[in-house]
Amino acid sequence: MTKQQANWSPYDNNGGSCVAIAGADYCVIAADTRMSTGYNILTREYSKICKLADKCVMASSGFQADVKALQKQLAARHLIYQHQHNKQMSCPAMAQLLSNTLYYKRFFPYYSFNVLGGLDNEGKGCVFTYDAVGSYEKVGYSSQGSGSTLITPFLDNQLKSPSPLLLPVQDAVTPLVEAEAIDLIKTVFASASERDIYTGDKLEIVVVNADGIRREYMELRKD
């Protein structure tokens, strides 16, 4: 008698794309609002974006139950940090915490593909990009999720980020102003919705700057 194999998977891919772009004094984080499973759409209005701290916002796509659990974990840890340090966590601090939290489950990973965006301690935009087990890097812009293969090359073309290997170290943040970056995001998602079946319905854009956090929406293709 052969050993029975598992006939259910603890993972599922609920799809969707996330993008973040860092500017000189702002950060734009965006994600579509479609949640799918297989060839079905579960809902058209699910937010993949989560505010972790005053100046720190995360967008995650992948397996929604893991994403939710991860968001809850980080929110709880942030609350403890606030109790202990009497201040909000900075974006770079949250970036490290996210990496550690992901690696903690290295042998039963959170199936969550994250981009973290916000302002660093000097008020400059920063974006951190992750894989499912916590490997991360500070970049000028990033895309994760089902549409990332379509979006990243276009962002590379438009944002011309210098190589992080160059010396002297060059700034990765884009010289674009906030309005231009938002426009680029809208273009990028409209394009991704054309060809990626898991991206569409509605685009949620979150902008973090010195004035605080604001939210914008744009309709996307629903097919």
Added chain:
Amino acid sequence: MASKQPENSLLGPEADSQRTLYPYVTGTSVVALKYKDGILMAADMGGSYGSTLRYKSVERMKPIGKHSLLGASGEISDFQEILHYLDELILYDNMWDDGNSLGPKEVHNYLTRVMYNRRNKFNPLWNSLVLGGVKNGQKYLGTVSMIGVNFEDNHVATGFGNHLARPILRQEWHENLSFEDGVRLLEKCMRVLLYRDRSAINKLQIAKITEEGMTISQPYSLKTYWEFSAFANPAQGAVGSW
């Protein structure tokens, strides 16, 4: 730890596991929508044992506390266990005797955590749950799957309902449906499921939950029409052996 089995054991593939491998007695789709005064939910009363229709009076929708209604598809025994957990949750909530009571959002969150934690232990509760309710005028309708995927929406369905009912609901649902319109819409969905879902039976209940409370209808059946010409001679025009 492997258990020692005699040669004539009937356990088969389950011999080595203490965890859920397959569902046994299952319920099929649950469909629910928000309407003007609250939530309407429908489920048939069938409990299938594989391809056998073993039980024909299974109530797959139950009230939870004062404000919520839970519908389940999937393994019936796991649903009963969830009801047991919820009994304890509601009991402790009542024991506080502080005028506060768990609303549908809270119950849905609790269920999501329970389902996700069981999935983490590789021993899932084999259900897809629909949780609806009204509290303080706020309507709530959410769903959670056996691996913990959860969301809320204006209309939800489990299993085959996702394939057959959701498209109808997307087309015809709108804000502030009247009770009659809501029931008509749910019946339309359940009728399609009856025609096309092999596990569906023609004995269903519709449950309503509003700020005032929860009511569940007596079991009844839908009118069906089998005289469509395609049904009369389904093989007409079909070339070949299948």
